[in-house]
Amino acid sequence: MSDFDAVVIGAGNAGLTAATTLQRAGLRTLLVERHSIPGGCATSFRRGRYEFEVALHQLSGIGSEGQEFSLRGLFEKLGVIDRLDFVQEHDLYRAVVPGEYDVTLPADWAAAVDVLSDAFPGNRERVERFFQLVKDTTIWQMAAMRGLPPEQVDPTYFRQGLRPLSEVLDDHFDDPRLKSVLATYWTYAGQPPSRLAFQDLALMLFAYLEFKPWHIRGGSQAMSSAFLDSFLAAGGEVRFNTAVEAILTERGRAVGVRLDDGQEVSARDVISNASLPLTYAMLGDAVPTTVRNDLATRRIGVSGFVLHMGLDATPAELGFTTSTTFVNADLDEDRLHASWHTLEPARGICVSSYDVAPIGFAPSGATHVSLMTLQYADAWDKVSPGEYARAKFAYAETLLDRVEVITPGIRDAIEEVDVATPMTMSRYLGHPGGAIYGYDQDRTENWLFRNSERETHVPGLHLAGSWVATGGFQPTLESGHRVARRLLRHQAA
Ligand SMILES: Cc1cc2nc3c(=O)[nH]c(=O)nc-3n(C[C@H](O)[C@H](O)[C@H](O)COP(=O)(O)OP(=O)(O)OC[C@H]3O[C@@H](n4cnc5c(N)ncnc54)[C@H](O)[C@@H]3O)c2cc1C
Missing domain, CATH: 3.30.70 (Alpha-Beta Plaits)
Incomplete structure (x- = not known):
């Protein structure tokens, strides 16, 4: 019998939700984290009288009372909702380019239209049309992501979704300042409007305008610690200050890990929240050539x-x-x-x-x-x-x-x-290049073309987090949970 049903490498967002999901479902789970605290990017640290938030600028996926979005349900399922106190931001952002504009966009569709048509007169209808396209593209994208057959997805999504954001903005507006204000969130994806798929900006605008931007009292560390507590309360085991240095395989299947103190731990399944390059390096010769070739084509983000x-x-x-x-x-x-x-x-x-x-x-x-x-x-x-x-x-x-x-x-x-x-x-x-969203989030990484989360090519090994899903808080929290649920279904079969 294996030492554990599952080992999870890394206690970032995805590692934490994966480990908590598995342990609460009754799987004996070991969580291994090289740092001394849980969270990965989602942490904080103290300097003098202050605590400093490391990463969380605006949390999506929470939704307001009466209009809850997916993360609230996930937090509830994983036993942390009562531990978290969310703080709402009422504005999306203030965007400033000296000499060009200084505009504050409220986190509300109608109010945002008012602000933009006051700041850029003559554009009300254009902004309304653009926002309608943002809504349509996102709703159909979400349906397609959930598995709606392509023939049932509105063609608008396929026509517009993968076009560069800059082209879609050019279709709607003449004023470069207005385009710039509307494109502001491009930096959250790390790709400029000339390279960012329109559907990616649409998803961010929709997430924050419809479901509002949030902070967490006590910062993202409060959330990471709440997950850890829930995992431990369910009987999970954690090793901090410990790195996994190898993923062990037998006849091509992952069967456990070797820790940096030399201890070998066997497990029926391994989930990695570490970077993809590191995860595959930890497999040594067990990496299939198809994976090596694929990794060589991708750009560290x-x-x-x-x-x-x-x-x-x-x-x-x-x-x-x-x-x-x-x-x-x-x-x-x-x-x-x-x-x-x-x-x-x-x-x-x-x-x-x-x-x-x-x-x-x-x-x-x-x-x-x-x-x-x-x-x-x-x-x-x-x-x-x-x-x-x-x-x-x-x-x-x-x-x-x-x-x-x-x-x-x-x-x-x-x-x-x-x-x-x-x-x-x-x-x-421990990520190459210190990448915070995994690989460069350009169109070649789009979920329509790749599904690294499912395709590890090594039975028993599962991948979760920003290197296989979209980077950012909501996507990585959901990635860990999704991968764990798939594993549970698989072990039950
Ligand atoms: C400064 C900053 C600002 C950001 N701003 C935002 C924002 O406003 N909104 C947003 O949505 N996103 C933001 N992000 C991005 C977001 O935080 C990340 O995309 C997300 O948290 C990554 O989660 P993850 O699950 O991929 O794990 P990561 O946070 O990448 O954690 C991976 C974990 O694995 C551990 N690990 C690695 N190798 C090993 C090993 N061999 N053995 C054991 N453990 C290992 C690491 O120590 C780490 O704890 C920001 C990130 C940063 C750093």
């Missing part, structure tokens, strides 16, 4: 650079009116995307002010703010270890220069700072 700040002033004193603000240098999204491979001054930042609707991380009268730009790890290739600390703080200054546009004098309020680069992400997550 983007990471991020984050300046976390504890500020000794209230959001109002600092001039923050929204929880989420995007500040870009100009309207050139391709140029911004190209700059993520360099250390040129940050051209675009996402500003999260966690005390406009407080999540409880800053003491009273103070504010926790993070400034983030996406960035590829290769931007740091030419920086020697001796120059690294100076270079990261010099780069952080460029994010501060950018945020000064909306909060002049913010530097005077700084009490605590910490900086994370793609190197930091790589060190904490």
Whole structure:
């Protein structure tokens, strides 16, 4: 008999939901995490009087009372809903390009139309038509994802879904500023409008406009810890500060893992929440050639650079009116995307002010703010270890220069700072390039063309998380649960 029914490698979002689903269904499950805490990206850490949120900017999938969305049901099933207190953001975002626009979009379809037609007169009907297409494309995409046969899916989805976002915006609008405001969420997928599939932006706009953006009191760490508690309460076992260094196989089937202290653990099934390159490296010679060839065609995705700040002033004193603000240098999204491979001054930042609707991380009268730009790890290739600390703080200054546009004098309020680069992400997550969404989320990775979650080519091995599903909180939480349910059905058969 195996030591465990299942071993889960990694306690990121997907690892946690997978392990909790399995253990609560009665499978003896071991969760192995190389870090000392659960969550992967979904964690927080303390500096002085402040707790700093690592990753969560806007949680989708929650929905409001009376209009609940999928994550509420998942949290309930996994026994964590009563442990979580959600904090609603009432605006989608404030988008600023100095000299071009400064627009705050409410998280409501009709109010967003009003704001956009006031800011860009003469466009009301066009915005309404665009929003209708966003709704139609998303509803049919969700139906197709759930398995509706293609012949029953409205052709609008197939005609529009995979077109570049920029083309669909060009069909609707002439004003480049309006297109820029509507495309703002492209950075959440890491692909500029010229490369992002329209359906990906449509899904994000729909998720946040229809079901609202949320934070969690106590940050994403509160959610990760709640999952861990539920897993342990159901009898699960966890090993922290322990990395899996090999996936063991017999006659081509995964049969367990070897830990970094040399211990071998047998299991009927293995779920990996580690990156795909690492997972397959851990299989050694057992990797089929088809998988090797496929992996060689894929591009490691983007990471991020984050300046976390504890500020000794209230959001109002600092001039923050929204929880989420995007500040870009100009309207050139391709140029911004190209700059993520360099250390040129940050051209675009996402500003999260966690005390406009407080999540409880800053003491009273103070504010926790993070400034983030996406960035590829290769931007740091030419920086020697001796120059690294100076270079990261010099780069952080460029994010501060950018945020000064909306909060002049913010530097005077700084009490605590910490900086994370793609190197930091790589060190904490163990992912190549410190990638936070897995592979580059371009159209070749679309779920219509690939299903890595199902196709491991190694019986007994299952994959969950951002490297096989879409990156981001909601998709990875759902990925772990989905993979675990499939495994349960399989073990029961
Ligand atoms: C700064 C930042 C900002 C972000 N902003 C947002 C946002 O606003 N909205 C959003 O939706 N998403 C955001 N994301 C992305 C989102 O957080 C991630 O896509 C998601 O959390 C990834 O979840 P995952 O399940 O793939 O696991 P990951 O978080 O990638 O965790 C994988 C886990 O596996 C562990 N592991 C790896 N190898 C091994 C091994 N050999 N043995 C044991 N353990 C191992 C790692 O230590 C890690 O804990 C952000 C991410 C970051 C870092």
